Structures are given as C-alpha cells and as structure tokens.
Amino acid sequence: MRFPRLLAAAGALTLLVAPACGAEKPDPATKVEVFTWWADGDEKAGLDALVGRFTAGCPGHEFENGAVAGGAGVNAKQVLAARIQRNDPPDTFQVHAGAELDDYIAAGRVQDLTADYAGWGLRQALPPGLVEDLTVNGKIYSVPADIHRANVVWSNPELLAGAGITRPPATLGALMADLAALKRSGVEEPLALGRDWTQLMLLEAVLISDLGAEGFAGLFNGATDWGGSAVTGALEDYAALLAYSNADRDSRDWPDARRLLTDGKAAYLVMGDWAAADGLGHFTFPGNGRVFQWLADSFVLPTGAPNPAGTRCWLRTVASADGQRAFNRAKGSIPARTDVGGEGFSAYQVGAMADWRSGTPVPSCAHGSACTQDWQNAVNAALGVFSTATEKDLAGLQQALAATAARYIRG
Missing domain, CATH: 3.40.190.10 (Periplasmic binding protein-like II)
Structure with missing residues (x-):
C-alpha cells in the first residue's frame, strides 16, 4: 500500500489547445x-x-x-x-x-x-x-x-550467434560475460541504451536482480535503504553494464536505441514489451526470476x-x-x-499473460507505477549526470538517489 506525499500544486500552464475543426461534437449532456x-x-x-x-x-x-x-x-x-x-x-x-x-x-x-x-x-x-x-x-x-512488462531484454540473434552465444543468460554475471564475448567478436557497443527513463529502466532491472522483489519494492516505501550496501553493489553492476553501452546514449530516445539492435550494431536492449520487432529474441532480465515489473x-x-x-x-x-x-x-x-x-x-x-498470472508483480518508477513524476524526474537527472561524467562518481550517484528518496517517502 502506498501513502502519497502532499506536494505543492503545480503552477498554471499557458499551453492552449485549439479545438478540432470539422468534426460534429456529441451532445454535451451525453x-x-x-x-x-x-x-x-x-x-x-x-x-x-x-x-x-x-x-x-x-x-x-x-x-x-x-x-x-x-x-x-x-x-x-x-x-x-x-x-x-x-x-x-x-x-x-x-x-x-x-x-x-x-x-x-x-x-x-x-x-x-x-x-x-x-x-x-x-x-x-x-x-x-x-x-x-x-x-x-x-x-x-x-x-x-x-x-x-518493463523488465524484458531484446536481442539480435545474428550477433549472438557470431559471438558463440547460444542461450539467454540466466544471471547478471552471465550477461556480463556475454557482453564481454560480444566485444571480443567485434561488436563495439553491445548494449543499446537511450537517455533519461531508458537508463532508469536498466537500473531498476539491476536492482531487482540484486535486491529481489521485496527489497526492490522497499526502495519506494522506505523499507529498503537507498544508502545501504545492497544498493551500492547494484550501482556497481549498473556502472559495469553502462560501460558496454553506446557512447551516444544521452542523445537517443528509445526507438533510436532499438534501431541499434535492428541494424545489427548492438546485441541487447533492456526495454518494455512495446519494443517488440520482427526478428528479435527476448527474455526476462537475468536474475529477475519470476518478477514481473509492470506498468x-x-x-x-x-x-x-x-x-x-x-x-x-x-x-x-x-x-x-x-x-x-x-x-x-x-x-x-x-x-x-x-x-x-x-x-x-x-x-x-x-x-506474458501466463507470467502475469504466476509471477511476482513489482511496479516501475520509470513508468510512474512506483514513484511520482517529480521523483522520477529527479532520478533521471541524477542518472544523466552520472552517464555524461568522464569520471563516474558512484558514491555521488548513491547519495543523490538516497536524498531524492528521503524527499518523497513519507515518514
């Protein structure tokens, strides 16, 4: 159960919308x-x-x-x-x-x-x-x-075959090994990634693997400490994955990241099931087990x-x-x-329907089910700073995430 924090009302927006022309309007009463x-x-x-x-x-x-x-x-x-x-x-x-x-x-x-x-x-x-x-x-x-479903990995089967990869990785460590094998096979940036919430989706999948369903859900209700050692380990794993991703990730929206996959320039993409495309393989993010991250x-x-x-x-x-x-x-x-x-x-x-019936549902901050829009925006900003920095400050990222959670979790 969630307990919302009372937030200040947003300022009035000046954006106006012109009514559609040429269409007959229904009776206002009906x-x-x-x-x-x-x-x-x-x-x-x-x-x-x-x-x-x-x-x-x-x-x-x-x-x-x-x-x-x-x-x-x-x-x-x-x-x-x-x-x-x-x-x-x-x-x-x-x-x-x-x-x-x-x-x-x-x-x-x-x-x-x-x-x-x-x-x-x-x-x-x-x-x-x-x-x-x-x-x-x-x-x-x-x-x-x-x-x-958010916690899905999409794959390019041809690139995987070229690197000798014949089955989906079952663990986060196995995914890292696959990414290393892909680099050795000549795939320079084997993990496709975009900006903002796409990076948050990757982080959330890693957090689920390292913390489990209950620990992950606890990040958004105060039961799990964002400043704790478990989160530190997950951020280290996230940084390791980031190193395998495309250098221009902060300039790409998710369709552009998927294009790296379909064009044969990347082998893996973490994205929700709206990213389905002909010829792509798919599997649940390694280590997530029966967790179904929903939006x-x-x-x-x-x-x-x-x-x-x-x-x-x-x-x-x-x-x-x-x-x-x-x-x-x-x-x-x-x-x-x-x-x-x-x-x-x-x-x-x-x-997916079978997994939804039998799996363990957890919400997604990247898509508004686990956190408010303001909270999501603050996390996206922190991840953006981390992504663009030449020197990756893991401690600074963790402090920013913990401080953000402290603002939005009601005590």
Missing part, C-alpha cells in the same frame, strides 16, 4: 470525453476497439475523442495539467496506474472508485499485488486497462467530470473482461485481469 495520448498505430487501434465495446454497452452516452498526439504522453500530460488547473477536466483521462496519480489524489482531483471495484468484481479479477500497489490510504482511484495505462473519474454517469460506464467497460480482451488484442499489451483467455492473442502476449 458525451463522454476520453482524454488519452492514443492517437496513432496500435494504441489508436486498441482505443477504437474499446470504443466499440463502450458504444454497445452504454446506450445514451457518446464517445468524444480527446486524444492529444505526440511525445509518448508528454504533450498530453501538459495539456491535461493546464485543464485541471483551470477546473476544466475531461470526463476521464489516461494516466499510468500507481504513484503517477498521487498528486491528483492529494489535491482531491480524482474520485474514489473502491466501491466500484467491488461491484465490478475487480478485486477477484486483478492480482492481489496489483490491487495493493493501486491502493492509497485504503482507497483505489483508477481502473487499469492493460499491463505492459499500466488506467482511467479515472475526475472531480467535476461533466458526465459522471457516462464516465462510470466507460470505466466499467475498461474494467470488463470483454473490454480488456478487445483493447489488448489490438494494442499488443495484455489484460490486467487474469481471467481473460489467450484466444486471439499473439504468442508473446499469451506467454
């Missing part, structure tokens, strides 16, 4: 404006599938698409913050489930959905560990639409939503087995519910 960043590709296909279920199951309510494209949600979050600040919330909005929602909860901007969870059977359908991570002071405020897109009922009845019908659709099946088949993620069968899903999705 419309449900669904605010997302799902504007293109598989995400838009998933949203369209969910809208089909909503239209069939919620007569009298009309879907209005409030999607804001670009920036993998960065643009949308800025627009949303401005609207909330001026008391103009959409009927519902997309947010990463978990700690990313804490500031909205503390400010009273979203409503309690605990009773709806009971009515919709979600406590039985979702893993207990996920429900615990979503619970803040005994209440639940969001409905997850999907699950993505989830979810929806909320904002305080002051114009059509709360329509919003609840949308949320019920998102929560349903049929809604999650239709949405995730199209999007490429997996249902948060564990009672959805694998028919119509890809082989990767079926395997």
